[in-house]
Amino acid sequence: MLRLLHTADVHLGARHTDLGERAAVLRERQFAAFKTSVELALAEQIDIFLIAGDLFDSNTQPRRSVERVAAELGRLARAGIRTVVIPGTHDVYDGASIYRSYDLADMARAPSDWVVVLTPYMPEIVFPPLDTIVYGRVFDTKRSPRSPLAGLDARSDTRASWKVGMVHGSLAIPGRTESDAVVVTEEEIAKTGLDYLALGHWHSAIEGRAGTVSYAYSGAPEPVAVDQDGAGQVLIVTLDDQGGRRVVTIEPKRVGQTRSEKLDLDVSGVHSQPELVDVLGRHADSNLVFDVRLTGLFPDDLDLDPDEVERSLAPSFLRFRLRDNSIPASPEGAVPPPPDTVLGAFVRNVEDQIAALEVSDAPAPSAEPGAVLSSERSEEVDDLREVLRLGRHLLEGRQVTL
Numbered sequence: 001m002l003r004l005l006h007t008a009d010v011h012l013g014a015r016h017t018d019l020g021e022r023a024a025v026l027r028e029r030q031f032a033a034f035k036t037s038v039e040l041a042l043a044e045q046i047d048i049f050l051i052a053g054d055l056f057d058s059n060t061q062p063r064r065s066v067e068r069v070a071a072e073l074g075r076l077a078r079a080g081i082r083t084v085v086i087p088g089t090h091d092v093y094d095g096a097s098i099y100r101s102y103d104l105a106d107m108a109r110a111p112s113d114w115v116v117v118l119t120p121y122m123p124e125i126v127f128p129p130l131d132t133i134v135y136g137r138v139f140d141t142k143r144s145p146r147s148p149l150a151g152l153d154a155r156s157d158t159r160a161s162w163k164v165g166m167v168h169g170s171l172a173i174p175g176r177t178e179s180d181a182v183v184v185t186e187e188e189i190a191k192t193g194l195d196y197l198a199l200g201h202w203h204s205a206i207e208g209r210a211g212t213v214s215y216a217y218s219g220a221p222e223p224v225a226v227d228q229d230g231a232g233q234v235l236i237v238t239l240d241d242q243g244g245r246r247v248v249t250i251e252p253k254r255v256g257q258t259r260s261e262k263l264d265l266d267v268s269g270v271h272s273q274p275e276l277v278d279v280l281g282r283h284a285d286s287n288l289v290f291d292v293r294l295t296g297l298f299p300d301d302l303d304l305d306p307d308e309v310e311r312s313l314a315p316s317f318l319r320f321r322l323r324d325n326s327i328p329a330s331p332e333g334a335v336p337p338p339p340d341t342v343l344g345a346f347v348r349n350v351e352d353q354i355a356a357l358e359v360s361d362a363p364a365p366s367a368e369p370g371a372v373l374s375s376e377r378s379e380e381v382d383d384l385r386e387v388l389r390l391g392r393h394l395l396e397g398r399q400v401t402l
Contacts, residue, residue, distance in 0.1 A: 002132055002162050004237040005041045008052035008200025009220040010034050011090065012069065013061045022318070026222075029257055031068065033222035036255040037234050038072045042079050044236055047130055049076055052200030052218070053088025053138075053168025059098045066098065070107035070115075077110035082127060085117045086136040088168040088200055089181050093119050093140050118166065132162040135194075144169070144182045155193035162239055165192060168200040171208075186210040195239050196248055204230025207250055214248040222256040223289075232256030258318060260289045266296035267326040273304050277312055284316035291321050298326040327390070343395040350388045357381050 012030055016023035041049050055069065073083050085104070087093040093100075105115035116125045118136030126133045137148035154163035169182025177183055182201070189197055190211030197215035205219035220231040233256065238249040261283070270276050283290055294306070310322045337344040357380055 001241075002130060002164075002239040003044065003047050004050055004164065004196070004198070004235075004239070005037065005044070005046045005048075006050045006052065006198045006216065006218045006235040006237050007034075007037050007221055008168070008198070008218050009054045009088070009203050009224065010051070010222075011054055011057040011220065011224045013065050014057035014224060025318075026258075030222045030224070033232075033256045034069070035072055037221055038075060040234065040236075040253055040255060041076060041081055046081050046236070048127070048132070048134065048164070049073075049081055049083040050134070050164070050166060050198045051083070051085040052166045052198045053086050054090045054200060055085060055088070056091040056098055057224075059091055059094070059096050059101075061098055063102070066102045066104075067107060070102075070104050073104060073115045074108035074110055077108060077114040082113070082130075083115045084125060084134045084136065084166065085115075086138050086166045086168060086200075087117070087119070089142050092142045093138055094142070095140075097140075126159050128160070130162070131160050132164060133157060133160040134164045134166065136166040138168065139182075142181050147184055147188055148182060149184050149188040149192055152192045152194075161241075163192075163194045164239075165194045165197040166200075167197065170201055171199075189213050189215055195246055196237055198237075203228055205233055205235070205252060206230075212246075214250065216250055220256075223258045223260070229260055232258065257287045258289060259285070259287055260291070262291045262293070264293050264295050267294045267298055267302070267304075267324075268296040270299075270302060270304070272302070273309060276304065277309055280309070280313055280322075281316060284313075286316075286318060288317050289319045290317045292323070294322070294324045294326045296326055346391055346395060347388065350384055350391065354381055354384050354388075357384070 010030060010033070012034065014027060014030065016026050019026060038049070076083055087097060087099055091098055099117045099119070104117060105112045108115045113125065118125065118134070118138065120138060120140050123137060124133055124135045135152060135154065137152065139145065139148070148167050148169060149165075152165070154165070157163065167182070167184055169184055170177040170180040172178070172183050172185040186208070187210070190213055192213060194213050197213055199215055199217045202217045203220040203224055205217055207214075207216040209215070216235055216237070218235045219233060220228070221234055223231040233252045233254045236251040236253055238251070240247045240249070280292060306322050306324045310320060313322075314320045337347055339345070339348060
């Protein structure tokens, strides 16, 4: 049995220029998630700690930041856990690479085969005690000249039984990823004969299988953008030989603090601004990115300042955003638009359809007093009235978001 911890896209040292004063907070969260990943590896007695690219957000980092990382990798080495890193597209292995400037193994005070950075000149590492070989196919340019999996046939490699690959790039998706710097196809993955392929570059966790090869993106351990979905975890990967049958088990483990939540709130049920602040304030959480959208009909008697609400609640969240997509109710007794305008023609057309439905389904003269339209006709009339209301708002120049 072989146990791996797979992470990627930690992006330590990211500037987060859009966050202002809170940028430093998110940078510390990213390092905290990395440290939590290390502690998880120690607790789970992992064999190899895999970092599939973009450990650093750029190749320009102060020495103290690299030392913090090396100290964590040293903890792993002293506990008998090996680390394998590949450069990504942010910390690319070019002439200015951070991995050329600093020797992580030396800084971690660990033997060179306990903290390994795979490069174009050292594309794999064999760990005889684990009967494992790890392949890391990277280039010394951000844009790859070819597929990193080209020519990789792990089946024919007899140096070890377990075959693990690492790539930082995108899965080929027609119409979406052709222009990415590094692209691999599922067909190429299947041909490698690997037991497991650890992928980096996508910040949301995804698992898949190509032929006999299991692959996964771990996602970023802490969101790199505060409203990023699918981030916040690492993967514990177990490779087991069960009577000659290779079984790969992938288990997500949460290590990040930041959570994202979206809420659509019908403003027609809100009676005052203090009430709205109170309702939304119940979600207060310093780890929460809370995105609220006001929808529905805006009552005439509601005095609401969305900017003021946002400023009031912002300190209670990691980030709080309030968008007003509600629409004002049509005033009672509104003057009909002139019939020779687009709006007038629209209103007349829809009102004629409503009248036709009501006439065609009207109760017979002998019907009981209070008889109403059939439920089917009633729903059609309600739908047309909604069309009329929304259409008037649009044609009168009001913004409507459904």
